[in-house]
Amino acid sequence: MSQESKPPLHELPDLPLVRHAGHKTRSGRAIVDRSEIVTDAKSEGPNHFTGPTFRNQRQRFRFDGHKLIYHLDRLEAWQRGERIAPIHIDMGLTKFCNTACIYCYGVVQKMERGTMIAGDALLRFVEDCGAIGVRSLGFIGDGEPTLNPALAEATALAASLGVDTAMATNGLKIDPAVMPQLLRDMSWIRVNLSAGDATGFQRVHQSHSRNFDQVVDNVRELVRLRNLYGYACTIGLQMVLVPECYDQIIKEAELGAALGVDYFVIKHCSDSEYGELGVNYEDFLSVSELLREAESLSNDNYVVQAKWHKINSAGESDLYKAGFRKYDVCYGTPFLLQISGNGKVYPCGPFFNKDRFLIGDLHTGSFREMVASDHYWRVHQDIVNSVDVHKDCAMGCRQDYLNRFLWDLKNPPEHLNFI
Numbered sequence: 181m182s183q184e185s186k187p188p189l190h191e192l193p194d195l196p197l198v199r200h201a202g203h204k205t206r207s208g209r210a211i212v213d214r215s216e217i218v219t220d221a222k223s224e225g226p227n228h229f230t231g232p233t234f235r236n237q238r239q240r241f242r243f244d245g246h247k248l249i250y251h252l253d254r255l256e257a258w259q260r261g262e263r264i265a266p267i268h269i270d271m272g273l274t275k276f277c278n279t280a281c282i283y284c285y286g287v288v289q290k291m292e293r294g295t296m297i298a299g300d301a302l303l304r305f306v307e308d309c310g311a312i313g314v315r316s317l318g319f320i321g322d323g324e325p326t327l328n329p330a331l332a333e334a335t336a337l338a339a340s341l342g343v344d345t346a347m348a349t350n351g352l353k354i355d356p357a358v359m360p361q362l363l364r365d366m367s368w369i370r371v372n373l374s375a376g377d378a379t380g381f382q383r384v385h386q387s388h389s390r391n392f393d394q395v396v397d398n399v400r401e402l403v404r405l406r407n408l409y410g411y412a413c414t415i416g417l418q419m420v421l422v423p424e425c426y427d428q429i430i431k432e433a434e435l436g437a438a439l440g441v442d443y444f445v446i447k448h449c450s451d452s453e454y455g456e457l458g459v460n461y462e463d464f465l466s467v468s469e470l471l472r473e474a475e476s477l478s479n480d481n482y483v484v485q486a487k488w489h490k491i492n493s494a495g496e497s498d499l500y501k502a503g504f505r506k507y508d509v510c511y512g513t514p515f516l517l518q519i520s521g522n523g524k525v526y527p528c529g530p531f532f533n534k535d536r537f538l539i540g541d542l543h544t545g546s547f548r549e550m551v552a553s554d555h556y557w558r559v560h561q562d563i564v565n566s567v568d569v570h571k572d573c574a575m576g577c578r579q580d581y582l583n584r585f586l587w588d589l590k591n592p593p594e595h596l597n598f599i
């Protein structure tokens with residue numbers, strides 16, 4: 181039957197189709213014989229079975245989600261009530277910075293010029309991470325990691341212990357002498373750059389425009405050395421989206437391609453629970469088109485991706501718009517811990533300086549003993565029991581993706597076997 185001759189769906193034909201035991205379909209169309217494989221290559225329809233055609237874009241990186249499902253052993257141990265080591269820890273190596281980006285969350289975490297975790301405490305901590313099974317460390321925190329002279333040694337030690345490392349840096353002060361070693365030992369290096377030209381750089385990073393050239397030169401050198409030595413380290417750029425850098429989105433996407441980095445990711449600026457950064461989440465929706473245009477610059481070797489889950493949060497339900505979350509309890513902190521650049525251990529970054537949740541200090545205590553201690557687990561339990569994630573927490577914190585998943589796991593629906 182041709183497309184034109186098909187009756188409209190709302191008119192049920194009078195005559196039953198005799199081959200179907202008196203049943204009518206609502207279209208009246210003939211029922212196809214499925215036993216024959218279609219061999220006409222030009223046919224668009226089903227029943228060919230020539231194999232997958234791979235139409236979905238494969239995710240090389242999972243920027244807009246989590247990877248907890250790849251750590252089921254740790255998840256199951258947690259479900260059994262065991263005192264697990266975190267899978268990943270984000271940590272600052274310093275509590276100060278050599279730029280002053282207008283969106284900086286570190287400011288609300290109380291930066292202190294000159295304060296940093298001491299080298300011996302850092303190395304002891306890395307040893308402990310290797311011993312208890314921490315799988316990765318992100319030198320991402322409340323200060324610039326490259327300003328801590330122990331960065332390279334800590335990274336080499338972690339690599340020797342089988343602990344993956346990565347860092348997020350403003351890219352200004354990466355010592356060229358240690359670049360090859362960092363590229364050898366780190367899984368990825370992310371340069372936080374929210375501008376594609378010197379004017380935008382000055383505006384957003386509050387730094388001299390000539391520093392833009394310095395960052396670009398450093399990224400270029402990282403890419404050159406990585407390629408020269410054949411290291412696997414991924415190199416990327418990240419823009420923290422604020423209205424002041426909307427005009428830089430496409431420029432930076434083009435810059436990333438020209439520099440030969442692996443990705444350019446765009447995430448929204450997260451505000452604190454007190455709204456100190458003045459983020460208007462609704463405003464992000466106005467640049468969706470621009471972000472899609474930037475994403476279209478992706479190619480086989482270069483991923484441009486916006487973190488849509490978070491950028492679009494203002495476009496979701498009224499509930500979520502107001503900062504409410506899609507879960508009611510935070511279970512994520514035992515899996516992903518955050519440590520301040522002064523060596524103080526907390527369950528999460530937004531809770532830095534909230535003394536009630538302080539776990540310990542890497543200068544005065546062993547991390548290994550901390551994780552085994554009653555106090556450590558009391559703090560995590562305090563989060564579960566006392567925190568109202570809808571009002572006590574910064575919107576879209578680091579553990580947010582994990583929390584959505586863990587909430588589901590903790591609140592199963594009925595009839596589980598009917599998968």
Ligand code: SF4
Nearest residue numbers: 510528530573577579
């Ligand atoms: S949900 Fe709240 S308590 Fe949990 S990690 Fe995020 S900010 Fe911290």
